[in-house]
Amino acid sequence: MFRRERSIPLRGSAAALCNNLSVLQLPVRNLTHFGVVHGPSAQLLSFAPEGLPLAQRQLHAKEGAGVSPPLITQVHWCVLPFRVLLVLTSHRGIQMFESDGSIMVYWHALDSGDASPVQAVFARGIAASGHFICVGTWSGRVLVFDIPAKGPNIVLSEELAGHQTPITDIATDPAQGQDCVADMVTADDSGLLCVWRSGPEFKLLTRIPGFGVPCPSVQLWQGTVAAGYGNGQVRLYEASTGTLHVQINAHARAICALDLAPEVGKLLSAAEDTFVHIWKLSRSPESVSIEVEHCHGECVPDTQVCGARFCDPSGSSFAVTGYDLAEILRFSSM
Amino acid sequence: MSVRTLPLLFLNLGGEMLYILDQRLRAQNVPGDKARKVLNDIVSTMFNRKFMEELFKPQELYSKKALRTVYDRLAHASIIRLNQASMDKLYDLMTVAFKYQVLMCPRPKDVLLVTFNHLDAIKGLIRDSPAILNQVDETFQQLTEVYGGLSAGEFQLIRQTLLIFFQDLHIRVSIFLKDRVQNSNGRFVLPVSGPVPWGTEVPGLIRMFNSKGEEVKTVEFKHGGNYVAAPKEGSFELYGDRVLKLGTNMYSVNRPVETHMSGASKNLASQTQESIAPNPLAKEELNFLARLLGGMETKKPSDPEARFRLNLFATEEEEEQAALTRPEELSYEVINIQATQDQQRSEELARIMGEFEITDAPRQSASKGDDLLAMMDEL
Numbered sequence: 001m002f003r004r005e006r007s008i009p010l011r012g013s014a015a016a017l018c019n020n021l022s023v024l025q026l027p028v029r030n031l032t033h034f035g036v037v038h039g040p041s042a043q044l045l046s047f048a049p050e051g052l053p054l055a056q057r058q059l060h061a062k063e064g065a066g067v068s069p070p071l072i073t074q075v076h077w078c079v080l081p082f083r084v085l086l087v088l089t090s091h092r093g094i095q096m097f098e099s100d101g102s103i104m105v106y107w108h109a110l111d112s113g114d115a116s117p118v119q120a121v122f123a124r125g126i127a128a129s130g131h132f133i134c135v136g137t138w139s140g141r142v143l144v145f146d147i148p149a150k151g152p153n154i155v156l157s158e159e160l161a162g163h164q165t166p167i168t169d170i171a172t173d174p175a176q177g178q179d180c181v182a183d184m185v186t187a188d189d190s191g192l193l194c195v196w197r198s199g200p201e202f203k204l205l206t207r208i209p210g211f212g213v214p215c216p217s218v219q220l221w222q223g224t225v226a227a228g229y230g231n232g233q234v235r236l237y238e239a240s241t242g243t244l245h246v247q248i249n250a251h252a253r254a255i256c257a258l259d260l261a262p263e264v265g266k267l268l269s270a271a272e273d274t275f276v277h278i279w280k281l282s283r284s285p286e287s288v289s290i291e292v293e294h295c296h297g298e299c300v301p302d303t304q305v306c307g308a309r310f311c312d313p314s315g316s317s318f319a320v321t322g323y324d325l326a327e328i329l330r331f332s333s334m
Numbered sequence: 335m336s337v338r339t340l341p342l343l344f345l346n347l348g349g350e351m352l353y354i355l356d357q358r359l360r361a362q363n364v365p366g367d368k369a370r371k372v373l374n375d376i377v378s379t380m381f382n383r384k385f386m387e388e389l390f391k392p393q394e395l396y397s398k399k400a401l402r403t404v405y406d407r408l409a410h411a412s413i414i415r416l417n418q419a420s421m422d423k424l425y426d427l428m429t430v431a432f433k434y435q436v437l438m439c440p441r442p443k444d445v446l447l448v449t450f451n452h453l454d455a456i457k458g459l460i461r462d463s464p465a466i467l468n469q470v471d472e473t474f475q476q477l478t479e480v481y482g483g484l485s486a487g488e489f490q491l492i493r494q495t496l497l498i499f500f501q502d503l504h505i506r507v508s509i510f511l512k513d514r515v516q517n518s519n520g521r522f523v524l525p526v527s528g529p530v531p532w533g534t535e536v537p538g539l540i541r542m543f544n545s546k547g548e549e550v551k552t553v554e555f556k557h558g559g560n561y562v563a564a565p566k567e568g569s570f571e572l573y574g575d576r577v578l579k580l581g582t583n584m585y586s587v588n589r590p591v592e593t594h595m596s597g598a599s600k601n602l603a604s605q606t607q608e609s610i611a612p613n614p615l616a617k618e619e620l621n622f623l624a625r626l627l628g629g630m631e632t633k634k635p636s637d638p639e640a641r642f643r644l645n646l647f648a649t650e651e652e653e654e655q656a657a658l659t660r661p662e663e664l665s666y667e668v669i670n671i672q673a674t675q676d677q678q679r680s681e682e683l684a685r686i687m688g689e690f691e692i693t694d695a696p697r698q699s700a701s702k703g704d705d706l707l708a709m710m711d712e713l
Contacts, residue, residue, distance in 0.1 A: 189487025
């Protein structure tokens with residue numbers, strides 16, 4: 001059972017985007033950072049459990065030509081071996097900041113060269129993989145940036161081809177053990193999933209075809225791909241082979257966010273149907289198939305959820321954002 | 335965001351406008367032939383071929399202010415007159431209704447069915463005019479060409495673009511409050527029961543497969559809602575059962591169209607972003623506006639007495655009161671481009687106007703630039 005905790009007020013309401021909540025847990029300092037996209041701006045705030053929000057910052061997408069300020073598509077913290085960077089993607093390009101958003105350390109303008117006039121140009125989908133940060137684009141290309149231990153000498157090291165439609169989300173396996181061959185998965189608007197092995201050069205291992213609906217959100221856990229789809233389904237695949245192991249009719253509307261509590265194998269799914277569900281993933285010892293158990297369902301009344309994240313590694317608390325809602329809702333288990 | 339959103343926004347808002355005007359014409363007991371003329375004039379201007387061409391070009395959505403000016407112009411392409419308070423209320427109702435329809439679409443693609451519902455109803459309103467009916471059918475054709483082949487992902491982007499446009503709009507509408515579609519704080523009620531979208535399964539089932547693809551286990555879980563399977567898919571043909579009710583006419587003579595202005599939104603900061611901008615219209619927005627308005631025919635009735643005032647409120651006193659008490663942050667500031675002010679801007683506009691033909695009866699004025707400026711000043 002979960003109970004509602006005190007909400008965190010936002011300066012601006014959350015935009016109707018997918019994966020519209022990023023959480024950076026800092027257990028050592030007993031702090032949690034939250035990032036939410038409003039539209040042309042994104043809001044960062046840091047929060048200590050008992051008190052009011054401690055610090056607040058608004059970031060804007062870097063301007064360019066055009067009538068209106070560019071819209072931000074996503075904001076996400078990337079935890080790398082020696083540093084944490086905040087990445088912001090928009091309709092102009094990719095910005096990287098120090099983790100508190102105070103200094104911009106890198107700017108990459110998107111090349112709209114071969115876009116037709118009817119195509120929207122944007123970057124979307126952000127994940128850290130070792131000392132790389134991978135960012136998706138409207139064309140399906142995934143940009144791989146090599147991040148030094150400190151300083152602004154960030155270099156675009158590779159462009160991954162594998163997708164033909166706009167990238168929606170990227171996930172990396174948080175526990176990168178030696179036997180973990182597949183450690184990154186990318187998803188797109190057609191529902192196609194590509195599974196990669198990272199390295200100085202990324203290698204495409206498997207392609208998992210879509211079935212006519214977008215895959216807005218994806219997670220990777222111990223060789224299992226968890227994908228949330230526009231028709232409300234969550235599917236679990238074997239990452240190395242692409243075999244479908246579990247199909248959950250989880251939601252009545254499009255899924256907008258998935259999150260993982262890797263220590264305990266818990267998966268969180270949130271959708272536009274106002275529901276958030278928590279699932280327990282496990283691998284049965286005899287066969288190598290994946291099993292799923294439903295743990296909890298929470299209805300967030302009259303709220304079209306657009307972002308959801310666990311707030312602690314054991315998955316005992318989570319936070320939710322909703323379209324038009326100017327607060328972050330928090331839940332913790334009793 | 336998506337550059338294919340404007341036609342859907344314009345046509346659906348236009349449809350809502352026609353529903354409301356139709357209701358007010360009946361409520362004010364306007365004679366049948368006059369009422370028909372009003373609707374015919376507006377519909378034929380809305381679906382004017384040149385106008386549609388401009389509309390369907392891939393472009394970003396512009397500000398609420400620019401769009402409001404277009405509807406102001408559109409309403410006055412007929413013989414009615416609406417003063418500021420009534421026009422404000424009309425625009426409020428239009429925007430809240432369409433925001434609700436977009437939010438409630440089961441699938442992103444269903445916004446096209448909502449558009450078709452509006453077009454079907456518009457055809458009903460102008461039943462007796464085959465020429466205008468033809469214009470509407472042509473637009474139907476164009477919608478099918480442009481949107482018929484779009485993927486679910488592209489529709490998702492269109493939906494997100496529309497929702498960003500309507501973000502933070504919480505004006506409360508009486509009809510919605512009474513039907514419990516809107517809460518007293520202006521937020522819409524999202525039911526957790528009813529049919530799932532076409533293509534979605536009823537939630538509650540977990541299916542597990544082995545590595546050969548054989549189903550080995552099925553488990554049910556309690557998902558918390560009360561959903562049933564979708565009966566059938568709505569039709570995207572010229573004629574057909576749309577199944578979806580969103581976008582059909584919810585007004586009738588007996589249901590008044592009231593809005594509540596007070597305490598509309600606590601979060602004023604985001605709402606006032608646009609109105610406090612130092613330069614409310616950037617050059618490109620002016621260009622777009624000028625091109626769109628340039629495509630609209632202006633009809634000057636031969637008999638000035640033929641024009642009459644339409645009131646969106648029950649009485650004139652209410653209308654006056656509404657104008658006085660409208661909160662600052664919700665004012666729309668209709669664009670008035672005056673020839674005397676801002677010399678540079680008006681020269682630019684005049685130059686742009688010079689490039690476009692104004693398909694109208696010839697006027698006895700010095701230049702085309704003056705024509706359009708003069709027309710706009712009459713707003």
